[in-house]
Amino acid sequence: MTDSPTYRQIGVIGAGRVARALALALAPHSAASPLLWARSAGSARTAVDQIGSAVASDRIEALVRASDLIAIAVSDDAIAPVVAEIAAFAPTGSAPFIFHVSGRSGAEILDPLHAAGAATAAIHPVMTFTGDPQNEVARMIGARFAITGSSADATAQARQVVRLLGGVAVEIREEHRPLYHAALCHAANHLVTLISGAAHALTRAGVDDPHALVAPLVRAALENSLEHGFGALSGPLLRGDGETIGNHLDALKRDCPELLPAYRAMARATLDQLERSGAPAPSSSLRTALSSKD
Structure with missing residues (x-):
């Protein structure tokens, strides 16, 4: 851990290649070990074992309520259902920073969470992930990340996350994400x-x-x-x-x-x-x- 972690608790939703790399890269910036949740408990445990610096969460609700930074690292088609699930129990007025890593979508897909008080953004790493988290954390340094925030504050927070990952933020407007x-x-x-x-x-x-x-x-x-x-x-x-x-x-x-x-x-x-x-x-x-x- 760093002497002054940026976040109290980081949560990662997903257990795939990008989720594992993000959890490992962000771990030094979380006061507590990152929480990781996936629909398959087995996949979550496997991911945690590979990362070595994260904890599997039994419930997505527990992860969301505990975290002040949440990364949604699931397939493109799974983002909207995950957002709906989180929005169903997210307390109005809470202010975590929640981002997804899809290239296809901007911040608009996270609007239900923004309406509940969260700062939201899309942060897409412009690189490939092969399933080697340690190598991918190193490759993030200097890589470009396309960011789209739901507000000026969310965009600033997205830039901060990219800086923590060692990357370079490139802002893409919401209407330009498909292009x-x-x-x-x-x-x-x-x-x-x-x-x-x-x-x-x-x-x-x-x-x-x-x-x-x-x-x-x-x-x-x-x-x-x-x-x-x-x-x-x-x-x-x-x-x-x-x-x-x-x-x-x-x-x-x-x-x-x-x-x-x-x-x-x-x-x-x-x-x-x-x-x-x-x-x-x-x-x-x-x-x-x-x-x-x-």
Whole structure:
């Protein structure tokens, strides 16, 4: 424990990867060992055993009434039911700080708790969690956390929590949370799909270890794009090489047709971005080839 803990009692609702990492990271800032509650008592006990510095709570009500900082770390679809459950017994006028860690939702989903007197916010860690709490606590240092508060005071409290975690707070307005989450999913989830499709096509081309072959290229492209943005683009679309793109389309149609729609969609998106950046318009034949449905 720290000499002057920031909170009297920290409570964590949930027993998954994020819940475990948060409980471990926040433990030094709680005068008492963090309380952890989950619908499965077995899961809660397993989480507490892994964390080593938390206590399983038998009842969610006991956790809520005892805590002045409460983290709701459950699946997106489970947040609203948990909020309704807490609101049913939360004493009006109590003022804990309650936040959830979903990327999808802002603070509005916590309105029943805000109405009961709690300060509420969304605090979304922009990182992946693998189930190794000790490593994830270290990785939180310097990580970005998207915060959305129900009030100026709640936003300030959210910033304080992020500071305690060693992270950097980035404020996202309530109405922008869906766009924010869509952008993250587009970057991370669709990247996985893109690499999987490329590896599949390389396998069809006779490559025994497609991921090893493509890894240096993809890593360099990722680093360059993060540093230079769209200016990192290279390849035949940038050069306007319609014959090369035509060869790609023919090969995909013949040998890997399941990848063809994704290739066309990404190529069209790339051309659109090139035009927005002021590059010369592509040839009409290239546009036609990429728009074909055959």
